Amino acid sequence: MRVSIFLIPVIAAAMASAAPRMVELPGNSPLVTIRIVFTTGAASDPAPLPGLAHLTAEMLGDAGTKDLTYKQIVDAMYPMATSVNVVVDKEMTTFVGETHRDNLDKFYGLMRDMILHPGWRGDDLSRLRDDSINNLRVGLRGNNDEELGKEELYNLIYQGRPYGHEDLGTVAALQKITIMDLQNFYRLHYTQGI
Numbered sequence: 001m002r003v004s005i006f007l008i009p010v011i012a013a014a015m016a017s018a019a020p021r022m023v024e025l026p027g028n029s030p031l032v033t034i035r036i037v038f039t040t041g042a043a044s045d046p047a048p049l050p051g052l053a054h055l056t057a058e059m060l061g062d063a064g065t066k067d068l069t070y071k072q073i074v075d076a077m078y079p080m081a082t083s084v085n086v087v088v089d090k091e092m093t094t095f096v097g098e099t100h101r102d103n104l105d106k107f108y109g110l111m112r113d114m115i116l117h118p119g120w121r122g123d124d125l126s127r128l129r130d131d132s133i134n135n136l137r138v139g140l141r142g143n144n145d146e147e148l149g150k151e152e153l154y155n156l157i158y159q160g161r162p163y164g165h166e167d168l169g170t171v172a173a174l175q176k177i178t179i180m181d182l183q184n185f186y187r188l189h190y191t192q193g194i
Contacts, residue, residue, distance in 0.1 A: 032104050036095045040189040042167040043090045051169015054088045055177055056185045061086035061095050063124035066117040070124055084111055088167055120179050132168050
C-alpha cells in the first residue's frame with residue numbers, strides 16, 4: 001500500500017482537479033496516511049487577531065461541512081476508526097488522516113469535503129474557541145512548563161513580528177474572532193495562485 005503526502009502551496013482547485021505536488025512512500029501496511037500541507041500558519045495571522053490561522057484550521061479539520069454536522073462526521077468516521085488531526089505551526093498547517101485501505105474512498109471523501117466545503121457553524125466555532133482558550137489557560141500555562149518557556153522566548157525574541165505570538169493566539173483575540181474572520185482567512189490563504 002502507498003502512503004501519499006500532499007504539499008499544497010497555499011486548495012480548492014488543488015484537491016478538486018489540479019495536480020498537487022505528491023510524494024508517495026512505499027509500504028506494506030494496510031493503513032493509508034494522508035497528509036495535506038498548506039504553507040500558511042500562525043505567522044500569517046493578522047496583527048490584531050493572533051490565533052486566526054489556528055482557529056481556521058480547526059474549523060476545517062474538527063468541525064462540520066456544508067452538508068454534514070460535526071456529529072455526523074464523527075459518526076461516519078467512528079466505524080472506520082479514524083479521524084482528521086490538525087497541526088498548525090508558524091509557517092505550515094497540516095491535516096493528517098489515517099485509515100484502512102478498505103475505507104480509503106469513503107474517508108478521503110469526508111476529509112476532502114471538510115477542507116473544501118467547511119460548514120462555518122457558530123456551534124463549531126464556540127466549541128473550538130473554548131478548546132483553544134482552555135488549552136492556553138490550562139494546557140500550556142498549567143501543565144507544560146517547557147512549552148510555555150519556549151513560547152515566551154519566541155514572544156520575547158520576535159516581539160512585534162509575525163512569529164511574536166503563540167500559535168494558538170491569545171485569549172482576548174480568540175474571543176473576538178468571528179465566522180467572517182475565519183472565512184476571509186480561508187479565502188486568502190487556502191487557495192492556489194499565490
